[in-house]
Amino acid sequence: MVLENQIINKYNLTKEIVSFEVFSPTIANKAKAGQFVIVRASSNGERIPLTIADFNSTRGYINLTILKRGKSTNQLGLMEPGQLLNDIVGPLGKPSEIEKFGNVVVIGGGVGIAPILPIIKSLHYEDNYIISVLGAKSAEGLIFTKEIKQYSNEFHICTDDGSLGFKGFVSEFLLNYLKKDNKKINRVIAIGPALMMKAVCSITKNFNIKTIVSLNPIMVDGTGMCGSCRVEVANQTKFACVDGPEFDGHQVDFDLLISRLNIYCNEEDIALKKFMENHKCKMNI
Amino acid sequence: MQNEHLNSKKEKIPRTKISEQKPEERIKNFNEVELGYTEEEAVRESMRCLMCKKPKCIEGCPVNIDIKSFIAYIKNKEFEKALEKIREKNALPGVCGRVCPQEDQCEKTCILGIKDQPVAIGKLERFAADYEKNKNYVKNYKPNNSDEVNNFIKANKITNSNIESIRFNNIKVAVIGAGPAGLTCSGELAKMGYKVTLFEALHSPGGVLVYGIPEFRLPKKIVNDEVEYVKSLGVEIKLNTIIGKTFTIDELFSKGYKSVFIATGAGLPYFLGIKGENLNGVYSANEYLTRVNLMKAYLFPEWDTPIKKADIVSVIGGGNVALDSARTALRLGAKKVKLIYRRSEAEMPGRIEEIKHAKEEGVEMVYLTNPLEIIGENGWVKKIKCIRMQLGEPDESGRRRPLPITNSEHEIDTDIIVIAIGQGPNPVLTQTSPDIMLNKKGNIVTDAVGKTSKKGVFAGGDIVTGAATVILAMGAGKIVANAIDEYIKTGIW
Numbered sequence A: 001m002v003l004e005n006q007i008i009n010k011y012n013l014t015k016e017i018v019s020f021e022v023f024s025p026t027i028a029n030k031a032k033a034g035q036f037v038i039v040r041a042s043s044n045g046e047r048i049p050l051t052i053a054d055f056n057s058t059r060g061y062i063n064l065t066i067l068k069r070g071k072s073t074n075q076l077g078l079m080e081p082g083q084l085l086n087d088i089v090g091p092l093g094k095p096s097e098i099e100k101f102g103n104v105v106v107i108g109g110g111v112g113i114a115p116i117l118p119i120i121k122s123l124h125y126e127d128n129y130i131i132s133v134l135g136a137k138s139a140e141g142l143i144f145t146k147e148i149k150q151y152s153n154e155f156h157i158c159t160d161d162g163s164l165g166f167k168g169f170v171s172e173f174l175l176n177y178l179k180k181d182n183k184k185i186n187r188v189i190a191i192g193p194a195l196m197m198k199a200v201c202s203i204t205k206n207f208n209i210k211t212i213v214s215l216n217p218i219m220v221d222g223t224g225m226c227g228s229c230r231v232e233v234a235n236q237t238k239f240a241c242v243d244g245p246e247f248d249g250h251q252v253d254f255d256l257l258i259s260r261l262n263i264y265c266n267e268e269d270i271a272l273k274k275f276m277e278n279h280k281c282k283m284n285i
Numbered sequence B: 001m002q003n004e005h006l007n008s009k010k011e012k013i014p015r016t017k018i019s020e021q022k023p024e025e026r027i028k029n030f031n032e033v034e035l036g037y038t039e040e041e042a043v044r045e046s047m048r049c050l051m052c053k054k055p056k057c058i059e060g061c062p063v064n065i066d067i068k069s070f071i072a073y074i075k076n077k078e079f080e081k082a083l084e085k086i087r088e089k090n091a092l093p094g095v096c097g098r099v100c101p102q103e104d105q106c107e108k109t110c111i112l113g114i115k116d117q118p119v120a121i122g123k124l125e126r127f128a129a130d131y132e133k134n135k136n137y138v139k140n141y142k143p144n145n146s147d148e149v150n151n152f153i154k155a156n157k158i159t160n161s162n163i164e165s166i167r168f169n170n171i172k173v174a175v176i177g178a179g180p181a182g183l184t185c186s187g188e189l190a191k192m193g194y195k196v197t198l199f200e201a202l203h204s205p206g207g208v209l210v211y212g213i214p215e216f217r218l219p220k221k222i223v224n225d226e227v228e229y230v231k232s233l234g235v236e237i238k239l240n241t242i243i244g245k246t247f248t249i250d251e252l253f254s255k256g257y258k259s260v261f262i263a264t265g266a267g268l269p270y271f272l273g274i275k276g277e278n279l280n281g282v283y284s285a286n287e288y289l290t291r292v293n294l295m296k297a298y299l300f301p302e303w304d305t306p307i308k309k310a311d312i313v314s315v316i317g318g319g320n321v322a323l324d325s326a327r328t329a330l331r332l333g334a335k336k337v338k339l340i341y342r343r344s345e346a347e348m349p350g351r352i353e354e355i356k357h358a359k360e361e362g363v364e365m366v367y368l369t370n371p372l373e374i375i376g377e378n379g380w381v382k383k384i385k386c387i388r389m390q391l392g393e394p395d396e397s398g399r400r401r402p403l404p405i406t407n408s409e410h411e412i413d414t415d416i417i418v419i420a421i422g423q424g425p426n427p428v429l430t431q432t433s434p435d436i437m438l439n440k441k442g443n444i445v446t447d448a449v450g451k452t453s454k455k456g457v458f459a460g461g462d463i464v465t466g467a468a469t470v471i472l473a474m475g476a477g478k479i480v481a482n483a484i485d486e487y488i489k490t491g492i493w
């Protein structure tokens, strides 16, 4: 029998990214593209937000795709099918705005490719013309290419080292693409590292194309109770967990976001080091 | 009795001091500050009670505990009976004895308090709750309806029963939010035989009692015990479930719940709305306290959640939340903690005892001072620009209104700022139920027994009153439990 919060399947997508199917029928039933959950891996774990990268209400699972960075994500990365996540709560945040926009450029960078999958699917069912642009450091870092290609009208890949597709950042690719100006772009959606989203927004601003980004500030409760996730949008303070996570990128103060993402750098180092020491054998680093 | 002579009315017995950890010791740990009365101390304090014919103390208690009777039991060393007496009216005595603002409630109206210091009612209540050791577990008992259960409980004088296998009346009621209001209402309904499901957003039940009030004032073990008691009455607690997100209220009705009680508290932190408030190092009290209490950041890295520790911490506000934040900062190792409050000590809404504790521990009180701007450097807070205030005429709250003194701007150095200026109602639930009427502040509007504008839906506690007290929230939970029972039996809205 499958239990609530149990990991059903695990896929090691790249060296750094793992993907889990987790049995969570209530959340799978409610989830919409753009929403996230808060997870605690263990009973003394921290609450970390993870996008619902995919969901299947018939089979009752949600997909969580995780980039191993610090203690919590590395700990999750070591979990195996059959094991239970200590807590999952959601779906949280506002769903993506999905309608027929026309020509939409959807950009995913790094682990940010995962959350664009459900968005692309939903846009596809609304008959949008989808131009997807995926970016990673190199070819091995790309995820979900097959699935995304399937729902895209145009499909582009960028790698920093040029090992596949366009050599360079997704923002550079976008600039070239827009300069060619062969079709009117009605909307851009960009999800990835804050710096990537910032770069994309500074380009689309010049072309006057509405751009939606998904912000990833540090969170605790995810329900609007703590204010840890404060971001500034159009010079107003917003709580990303309840007012977002998606916002109009041209209004976002990215420098503040980036600054706030670094609050716990020292503490995160301590936690990760301690974790690595205890798990040296398993982590082969 | 050996102490008989103390009972004579003429002789004044001073209020029995409670032993505490010494300030210089306790700021190095998160253990409880007050150690509680010993048996002798409790009995001694109980003898101060005048056993008034018209015990005014009872009127001062929002849930009207029969204070005189429970004190009489303590005097007779019948401690379990004392607890039983308290539990008739209050399911969380271990909590209330510790955190009630007694000086504004039971002890304010205590007759002894007219000429002398009032009886230490809260500390006696706490003693009775802590004394309870031999719990009265009753297993394998299978009555058929609530009356049978209630009669059984009465007949057996059960106060802390583990009646796991009671067959309930199969009428489902949903309670949203496992704070004091929700826990109390669930317990009361379960005792009446209802099948109660208590939905809680966080991964741990207790509401503010677990995420807000610190361990050194209210040990989490006490909260857990009281939650276990409510569970033992048959209440099912579903954690990690956010009503408004995981399910809506209408979905609860379609799942067969006959009535719903909203007890979601006042969880939305207010900020000052001044420049620099989103700098690194500026916390809401909710975040600061949640990281430390619920997430146990003081045990980092054994527990994963971090908190910023720094030499100078400034807390803005003057209530219990501000005091708790300031004292938490000391325990996290701050060398200097300043409490910046725009009025003076007399207007501080915090419990007198906690103000005293905070001062003993070395919190520096900066009164009549209001922040204007937060100044940063490299993204981190550095200073607060403040203005001096003076007190003018009383405002609508009856407290004297603070007014700025011109040309008194000055800067205060700080590494961390914790903003504790109040909380409002969290809109996550109410946004998805537009048919529930709210007031201008976003609180749910109800009648005297907690009925909202939506049929079958009740509300109570901080979500209705705005941030108040534990005992008032519990009182609301109790009133609503009776109102739900009546609504379900009569169908009248």
Ligand SMILES: Cc1cc2nc3c(=O)[nH]c(=O)nc-3n(C[C@H](O)[C@H](O)[C@H](O)COP(=O)(O)OP(=O)(O)OC[C@H]3O[C@@H](n4cnc5c(N)ncnc54)[C@H](O)[C@@H]3O)c2cc1C
Binding pocket: A036, A046, A047, A048, A049, A050, A051, A052, A053, A064, A065, A066, A067, A068, A069, A070, A071, A072, A073, A074, A111, A114, A115, A215, A216, A217, A218, A219, A220, A245, A261, A262, A265, A268, A269, A272
């Ligand atoms: C709405 C949202 C959706 C997200 N979705 C995904 C996802 O699908 N896949 C994924 O891999 N990552 C996702 N993230 C980021 C993920 O939550 C962080 O990478 C994770 O918390 C890092 O924890 P750690 O202990 O492994 O790393 P740490 O060493 O603690 O931190 C690494 C970095 O992660 C960020 N971070 C740390 N703690 C938190 C926290 N509690 N909340 C948010 N960010 C934090 C900080 O920028 C930090 O510098 C999402 C974040 C948000 C806000």
Ligand SMILES: Cc1cc2nc3c(=O)[nH]c(=O)nc-3n(C[C@H](O)[C@H](O)[C@H](O)COP(=O)(O)OP(=O)(O)OC[C@H]3O[C@@H](n4cnc5c(N)ncnc54)[C@H](O)[C@@H]3O)c2cc1C
Binding pocket: B099, B100, B101, B176, B177, B178, B179, B180, B181, B182, B199, B200, B201, B202, B205, B206, B207, B208, B209, B212, B213, B214, B241, B242, B243, B244, B263, B264, B265, B266, B267, B289, B320, B321, B324, B351, B426, B428, B429, B460, B461, B462, B463, B467, B468, B469, B470, B471, B473
């Ligand atoms: C730091 C601090 C110190 C305090 N000190 C004192 C004191 O010394 N004495 C005193 O009497 N009072 C004190 N108070 C006030 C007191 O704690 C509150 O008045 C009381 O807890 C209110 O109870 P409640 O049940 O209404 O709400 P809460 O205790 O706030 O509980 C509400 C619960 O509902 C949950 N919830 C919210 N939304 C949802 C949703 N959509 N779905 C599911 N669950 C949800 C929350 O997670 C929470 O657990 C203090 C408050 C704070 C913050």
Ligand code: SF4
Binding pocket: B060, B061, B062, B063, B064, B065, B067, B090, B096, B097, B100, B102, B105, B106, B107, B121, B122, B125, B471
């Ligand atoms: S519940 Fe609070 S107010 Fe009532 S008697 Fe106990 S301490 Fe006093």
Ligand code: SF4
Binding pocket: B048, B049, B050, B051, B052, B055, B056, B057, B058, B067, B068, B109, B110, B111, B112, B113, B119, B121
């Ligand atoms: S009013 Fe004071 S002295 Fe009188 S019965 Fe109550 S506690 Fe005792």
Ligand code: FES
Binding pocket: A218, A219, A220, A221, A222, A223, A224, A225, A226, A227, A228, A229, A230, A239, A240, A241, A242
């Ligand atoms: S994470 Fe706490 S308010 Fe958003």
